[in-house]
Amino acid sequence: MSSRTSDVLVIGGGVIGLVTAWRAAQRGLATAVVDPEPGGGAAQVAAGMLAAVTELHYGEETLLALNLESARRYPGFAAELTELTGHDLGYRRCGTLAVALDADDRAHLRDLHALQQRSGLASEWLSGRECRRLEPMLAPGVRGGLRVDGDHQIDPRRLAAALVAACERTGVVFHRAWAERLDVAGDRATGVTTADGTALRAGQVVLAAGSLSGRLAGVPGELLPPVRPVKGQVLRLAVPPRYAPFLSRTVRAVVRGGQVYLVPRENGELVVGATSEELGWDTTVTAGGVYELLRDAHELVPGITELPLTETRAGLRPCSPDNAPLLGPSGLAGLLLATGHHRNGVLLTPVTGDVLAHALATGELPQEARPFTPRRFGAALGEKLEQPA
Ligand SMILES: Cc1cc2nc3c(=O)[nH]c(=O)nc-3n(C[C@H](O)[C@H](O)[C@H](O)COP(=O)(O)OP(=O)(O)OC[C@H]3O[C@@H](n4cnc5c(N)ncnc54)[C@H](O)[C@@H]3O)c2cc1C
Numbered sequence: 001m002s003s004r005t006s007d008v009l010v011i012g013g014g015v016i017g018l019v020t021a022w023r024a025a026q027r028g029l030a031t032a033v034v035d036p037e038p039g040g041g042a043a044q045v046a047a048g049m050l051a052a053v054t055e056l057h058y059g060e061e062t063l064l065a066l067n068l069e070s071a072r073r074y075p076g077f078a079a080e081l082t083e084l085t086g087h088d089l090g091y092r093r094c095g096t097l098a099v100a101l102d103a104d105d106r107a108h109l110r111d112l113h114a115l116q117q118r119s120g121l122a123s124e125w126l127s128g129r130e131c132r133r134l135e136p137m138l139a140p141g142v143r144g145g146l147r148v149d150g151d152h153q154i155d156p157r158r159l160a161a162a163l164v165a166a167c168e169r170t171g172v173v174f175h176r177a178w179a180e181r182l183d184v185a186g187d188r189a190t191g192v193t194t195a196d197g198t199a200l201r202a203g204q205v206v207l208a209a210g211s212l213s214g215r216l217a218g219v220p221g222e223l224l225p226p227v228r229p230v231k232g233q234v235l236r237l238a239v240p241p242r243y244a245p246f247l248s249r250t251v252r253a254v255v256r257g258g259q260v261y262l263v264p265r266e267n268g269e270l271v272v273g274a275t276s277e278e279l280g281w282d283t284t285v286t287a288g289g290v291y292e293l294l295r296d297a298h299e300l301v302p303g304i305t306e307l308p309l310t311e312t313r314a315g316l317r318p319c320s321p322d323n324a325p326l327l328g329p330s331g332l333a334g335l336l337l338a339t340g341h342h343r344n345g346v347l348l349t350p351v352t353g354d355v356l357a358h359a360l361a362t363g364e365l366p367q368e369a370r371p372f373t374p375r376r377f378g379a380a381l382g383e384k385l386e387q388p389a
Contacts, residue, residue, distance in 0.1 A: 004032070004173075004175075004198070004199075004200055004201065005191075005200075005201040005202065006029075006030045006031055006032040006173065006200075006201075006202045006203075007024075007029040007030040007031065007202065007203045007204065007360075008021070008024045008029045008030070008031045008032070008202055008203065008204050008205075008206065008360055009031075009032050009033075009034060009191055009192065009200055009201075009202035009204075009205050009206070010024075010031065010032070010033045010034070010205075010206045010208055010338075011034055011035075011179045011182075011192060011205065011206065011207050011208060011209050011216065012033075012034075012035055012041070012207070012208040012209035012210055012212075012213070012339075013033045013034075013035030013037070013038030013039060013040070013041070013164070013174070014035075014040070014041030014042060014043060014160070014208065014210050014345075015041070015043045015156065015159060015160050015163060015345060015346060015349045016208045016210070016338050016339065016341060016345060016348075016349065016352055017033055017035065017038075017206070017208035017209075017338065018033065018038065018039065018160065018163035018164060018166075018167055019163055019349045019350070019352060019353030020206055020208060020338050020352065020353055020356040020357065020360075021033045021167050021172045022163060022166045022167050022170055022172065022353060023353035023354060023356065023357030024356070024357045024360050024361070025167065025170040025171055025172045026170055026357070027357050027360070027361040028361075029357075029360060029361060030171075031167075031171075031172045031173070032172065032173040032174070032175060032200065032202065033167065033172055033173070033174050033175065034175040034177055034178075034179045034192060034194060034200060035174070035175075035176070035177075036176055036177060036178050037176070038164050038167075038174055038176070039160040039161055039163070039164040040160075041160070041210050041315075042156075042210060042211075042315045042316060042317060042318070042345065043156035043157060043159060043160040043345075043346065044156070044157055044160070044313070044315065045232065045234050045313050045314065045315025046156040046232075046234075046315065046345070046346050047153070047156075047234065047261060047263045047271045047273045047274065048090070048153050048154045048155055048156040048159070048263065048271075048346050049096070049151065049152075049153050049250055049252075049261065049263060049346075049347070050071055050074060050151060050152045050153060050154060050346065050347045051096060051148075051151040051250075051344075051347065052064065052067035052068045052070075052071045052150070052151065052347060053096075053116060053121045053122070053123055053148045053150055053151050054096050054098050054112075054146070054148050054151050054252060055067070055343065055344060055347075056112065056115060056116060056119065056121070057323075058115065060322075060323060060324070061119065062324065062371050063322075063323065063324040063344075064119060065368070065371075066324070066325075066348065066351060066368060066369075066371075066372065067344055067347055067348065069351050069368050070347055070348045070349070070350050070351035070352075071150065071151075071152075071347060073350040073351055073354070074091070074152070074154075074347075074350055075091075075093075077349075077350035078091040078154065081159075081162050081163070081166055082162070084165075084166050084169060085162045085165040085166050085169065086165075087158060087161060087162035087165060088158065089154050089155060089158045089159050089162055090153075090154055090155030090158045090159075090265055090266060090267070091152070091153075091154045091155075092152060092153050092154070092265070092266055093152045094152060094153060094248065094249040094250065094264075095147070095148060095149040095150070095151060095152070095249045095250070096147075096148045096151035096152075096249055096250040096251075096252065097126075097131060097134060097135060097145050097146070097147055097148070097249055097250070097251050097252075098112070098145055098146045098148065098251075098252050098253065099131050099138065099142045099143075099144070099145035099146075099251065099252075099253050099300065100142070100143045100144050100145060100253065100254075101139070101141055101142060101143060101253060101255060101299060101300065102141075102143065103143070105143070105253060105254055105255070106143045106144055108254055109144065109145065109146055109254075110125075112146065113125055113146055116146075121148075121150075122148070122149065122150055123146045123147065123148045124146070124147045124148075125144065125145075125146060125147075126144060126145050126146070126147050127144055128141075128142045128143050128144050128145075130145075131144065131145040134147070134248070134249075135247055135248065135249070135251060137246055137247060137301050137302075137303050138251070138300065138301060139299060139300060139301065139302055141299075142300075151250065153250055153263055153265075154346060155265060156346045159346065159349065163349075175194065175198070175200060177194035177195055177196060177198065178194060178195040179192040179193070179194055179195075179200075179209075179216065180192070180193050180194060180195050180217065181193050181216065181217035181218035182205065182207075182216055182217070182218035182219050182335070183199065183201075183218060184218060184220070184332065187332070187333060188332065188333035188334040188335075189204075189205045189332050189333070189334040189335035190202070190205075190334065191205060192205070192218075202334075203334065204334050204335075204336060204360055205334060205335050205336070206335075206336045206337070206338055206356060206360070207219070207225070207330070207335060207336070207337050207338070207339060208337075208338040208339055209339065210316065210318045210339065211227060211228065211229035211230075211281065211316040211317065211318040211319075212281075213225050213227045213318060213337070213339035213340070214226060214227040214228065219332070219335075220331075220332065222331070222378070222380040222381075223330055223331045223332050223335075223380060223381060225320070225326050225330075225337055225339055225340060225374060225377075225381070226320060226321055226340075226377050227318050227319065227320055227326070227339050227340045228278075228318075228319050229280060229281050229316035229317070229318065229319070230276055230277070230278060230316065230317040230319040230342065230343075231275065231276075231277040231278070231279050231282060231283065231314055231315070231316055231317075232273060232274035232275055232276060232277075232314065232315055232316075232317055232343075233273070233274060233275040233277075233285055233286070233289035233290065233293065233312070233313070233314045234271060234272065234273040234274050234293075234312075234313055234314070234315070235271070235272040235273070235290065235293055235294070235297075235309060235311070235312050236269055236270070236271055236272075236309075236310050236311035236312075236313075237269070237270040237272065237304065237307040237308060237309055237310060238268055238269060238270070238307060238308045238310050239264070239268045239269075239270050239307060240268075240307075240308070241268070243303070243306070243307070244268065245264070246264060246270060246301075246303070246307075247262060247264040247270070247301070248264070249264070250262065250263045250264070251300060251301065253296075253300055255296040255299055255300070256296070258275070258276070258292065258296065259273075259274065259276070260272070260273070260293065260296040260297055260300065261273055261274070262297055262300065262301060262304070269310075270304075270307065272293050272294075272297045272304070273293065274293075275289045275292065275293065275314075277289075281316065282314075283314040283315065283316065284314065285312045285313060285314050289314070290312055317341075317342045317343055317345070318339055318340055318341060318342060318345070319340065319342040320339075320340030320342065320377075321377065322376075323342050323343075324340065324342075324371075324372055325338070325339065325340045325341045325342075325345075325348060325352065325372050326338075326339055326340045326372065326373070326374040326377070326381075327352065327355055327356065327365070327369045327372040327373065327374075328355070328356070328359050328365040328369055328370075328372070328373045328374065329359070329365070329373070329374075330374055330381060331374070331375075331380045331381050336356065336359060336360065337374050338352055338356050351368065351369075354366070355368065355369035
């Protein structure tokens, strides 16, 4: 059995694991990532809305603060990543329009507006006519909407590719393999063993395995993070040049209780999402899922049926019991968590990288991450962070 050593080993090369590895390496830590396909994961499916304000839900005000903090960091983060790698991230500061199609949706949106105002967030109520003036492709029946100029978008596939490149440039080592189990010696995590029997040793290990984070063998049962998969189906369409600009910003609505959104990319791609299904690790694209998305999107923007449908895909959101991420030390010395980002993982990428790298380098979890320690789900899950040697 061969063995390789680093200061930090990150299990999982989705956007969360990659940004953690990149930021840790920038701080001078010898860092490795273990993942058979770094840059894959949920980012290959996600819409990439950076929607701190329109994703606000009752009872999630603590998460709002972290979402806003990450949104605030996005311009600098995107600029730094592009400068380092030369990658265009498709970061588009286009704003969002959340609209209502009937009286129930309108009441729901009015409530959301009131909550946003109480939370000090910038959003403006528009009449149906004002919505259509902004976005002429909207259905004539739109009853009103919320204009949120601060909710932007990024292309998550490009983001993931850029993070792989940033890691490579910063000296992160990739082990393109499956971590079969976490290895523990005495009372501390020491690394992982991969599927081919290689032992990867590290001073600190970060579990960032997305929706699989709660299933890694070797993690003591009471310490497994309570993360489950929530399936989302997404469609991609192409806007031919003769229809451009089809939409100038993200348009979203709640239709019959389900969320639907249309995210227009600068390159002509239009992303339509997403279902939310509790079906374990199933990623089948179903006729029902595609039908519902097209039906609801068509109600919002009837012209959508003219566009070529280029891709259908399903992915898994890593979801925790309170929909917020688990960040920082676990109850096992040497093991930190960066998982459970659910529907905001792309938005939370910058702040996650910053806080995890800080914790890895200094032994301290920054203030903004403290409400998100794993310990909130039980004393056993936190907290064994030490000063690094
Ligand atoms: C349909 C859909 C729409 C979304 N829309 C948005 C959006 O608009 N805005 C937003 O902010 N977020 C959105 N998200 C959420 C976002 O995509 C996720 O929160 C984020 O991508 C999670 O990243 P992650 O790195 O934690 O996990 P993942 O992307 O799941 O990556 C985990 C990685 O770990 C690897 N791995 C797992 N187990 C092991 C192991 N044992 N050994 C080695 N490697 C392992 C996997 O191969 C994978 O590459 C959406 C998600 C979905 C599914």
